[in-house]
Amino acid sequence: MTDPALDAETLRERALTTLTTARARTTLLTSCVDEPDLTAQHSPLMSPLVWDLAHIGNQEEQWLLRAVAGRDAMRPEIDGLYDAFEHPRSERPSLPLLAPAEARAYASEVRGRVLDLLEGTAFHGTRLTEAGFAFGMIAQHEQQHDETMLITHQLRIGPQALTAPDPDPAPPFTGPSEVLVPGGPFTMGTSTEPWALDNERPAHRREVAPYWIDTTPVTNGAYRAFIDDGGYDDERWWTPDGWAHIRQHGIHAPLFWHRDGGHWLRRRFGVTEVVPPDEPVLHVSWFEADAYARWAGRRLPTEAEWEKAARHDPVSGRSTRYPWGDADPDPRHANLGQRHLRPAPAGSYPEGESPLGVRQLIGDVWEWTASDFLPYPGFQVFPYKEYSEVFFGPEYKVLRGGSFAVDEVACRGTFRNWDYPIRRQIFSGFRTARSAEGA
Incomplete structure (x- = not known):
């Protein structure tokens, strides 16, 4: 709409x-x-x-x-x-x-x-x-x-039941690894999107300090470097709750991954395949995303930082509906709607990038943020409190951007998702950020 x-x-x-x-x-x-x-x-x-x-x-x-x-x-x-x-x-x-x-x-x-x-x-x-x-x-x-x-x-364990064509091949991404987002105010949320849900409302001003954010989501290849460096065995990178969780459940890799000799394999909708290094990493918990970011000397972006990177146009000062502008998504912009059953390679969809040059903010993988799921200033329940209000609090972390499994009607630059930080069955990935004081 x-x-x-x-x-x-x-x-x-x-x-x-x-x-x-x-x-x-x-x-x-x-x-x-x-x-x-x-x-x-x-x-x-x-x-x-x-x-x-x-x-x-x-x-x-x-x-x-x-x-x-x-x-x-x-x-x-x-x-x-x-x-x-x-x-x-x-x-x-x-x-x-x-x-x-x-x-x-x-x-x-x-x-x-x-x-x-x-x-x-x-x-x-x-x-x-x-x-x-x-x-x-x-x-x-x-x-x-x-x-x-x-x-x-x-x-589900069993033979393949669903099929879909793969995303178009993409050349290795050779652009900058991160983008500087200037500090200053922007408009977060919406008061005009007709079908926006209550937790996206109302539009309000947010001040954000300058920061750097990954141009693309973190890939399987980059995440494997964390695994190979002993990331799952080094308590330094984990929150106390995260460390206790992975120790208790014997977690050593993203969900559905297993090692076979020198290769990492994954199960995807009934098919076992080699983990593709250039795809955004998928099926990781908030704890895993946060640990990777610490290991890399970075951090997860806050929800406000994610939305500013996705919606803020520094030329006009406006917050657009999507990174590419106000037009509804089409296949040039993003991987949405179960059109494919996997993320597209990192760096895909150049026509969907934000004015600052950040790619794949919509579609492919839900992106964990550092933020708890909380109401915006002036929040009002509509039409029922069980959609959002009962979930507000520090128990849930916010995810943004949608995934290949999300339809465009349930995905926009203001759309908010949330889940427990232990969840991995969801189509979740992430990108990292770092502060840029003085930029």
């Missing part, structure tokens, strides 16, 4: 397109495996795929058919089963969940009614309907669960 004043037909078409795109992806992720794989729990960290499928339909019914249209509940008896806060993921396989066929039928019936509703919706009158916000929120919710289901597919 680019303009809050778009006419109703344009808003309707955008809502339809984003909802349809999300459902096509959901269908792919839940139709490429047999029923036992849909109902199985492939990791205690994740729900069965069939739970996600019905949860997507239930959230859509609750917000669009009930909250927006004021209709009675279709299946009130299942609301509790698909309440993410009532049942932790580890318990969900024991619940009386809808079977795959029933879950598909329910989600399909909800969607049919939603499309009828969309035809007659006036995109004004309430905060939920203004600029089609509720439809955009539900499209984002479905795409977020699609990313979650893709993580489940990566954790």
Whole structure:
């Protein structure tokens, strides 16, 4: 969404397109495996795929058919089963969940009614309907669960179920390894992006001291140097909690890596392959990212530093929607939308770089930052506190930028993700920074 004043037909078409795109992806992720794989729990960290499928339909019914249209509940008896806060993921396989066929039928019936509703919706009158916000929120919710289901597919042990073409080859990146971001104020967050979620709001002024930031995310090859130098065996580089965690769990490399003779291999969606040295490192925790940065004599960027590098145009002084400007993403700009099932080589997408020359800030890998997940000054809950407010605090670290698994509707320069610092199953990587006092 680019303009809050778009006419109703344009808003309707955008809502339809984003909802349809999300459902096509959901269908792919839940139709490429047999029923036992849909109902199985492939990791205690994740729900069965069939739970996600019905949860997507239930959230859509609750917000669009009930909250927006004021209709009675279709299946009130299942609301509790698909309440993410009532049942932790580890318990969900024991619940009386809808079977795959029933879950598909329910989600399909909800969607049919939603499309009828969309035809007659006036995109004004309430905060939920203004600029089609509720439809955009539900499209984002479905795409977020699609990313979650893709993580489940990566954790799944079994033959390859998903395929996609690889990103285009890229010549080795020979540009500068880091970029200087000048100090001074910039506008962080948004008050105008129509489908932005509550934790992205409001826009506010931030002062940031000058700093250097990596031009590209840290690569597998660079991360392997940390491993080869004994980084996982040297307590100096780790926070006390990080050191205790990797010792307790015997962690010596990114998730899904293993050594075979002199080679590092990884498992990726059912295929075992040599770890490509030029790709951004993937499936590392915040603890691992932070330890690498310390080993390299650097640090993780703060969330404000990351956003300034991604949005600030030093010529105009504006904060743009994306590093390349205000235009919606396309395949020239970033690796998004499960178009590929891996990050693109470091240095790819020159047309997506920021005005300062920083690349791959959007797509490829979620990037850990140094910051805790906290509200912005003036934060207001909307439309429900369980989306953001209940997660605010030092337990969660912020990730930015999206990954190859993120759709553009759920990814922009202001979008905020968060997770526990131990998490590695997510499509997470990082880049590093260093202060530049006096620059």
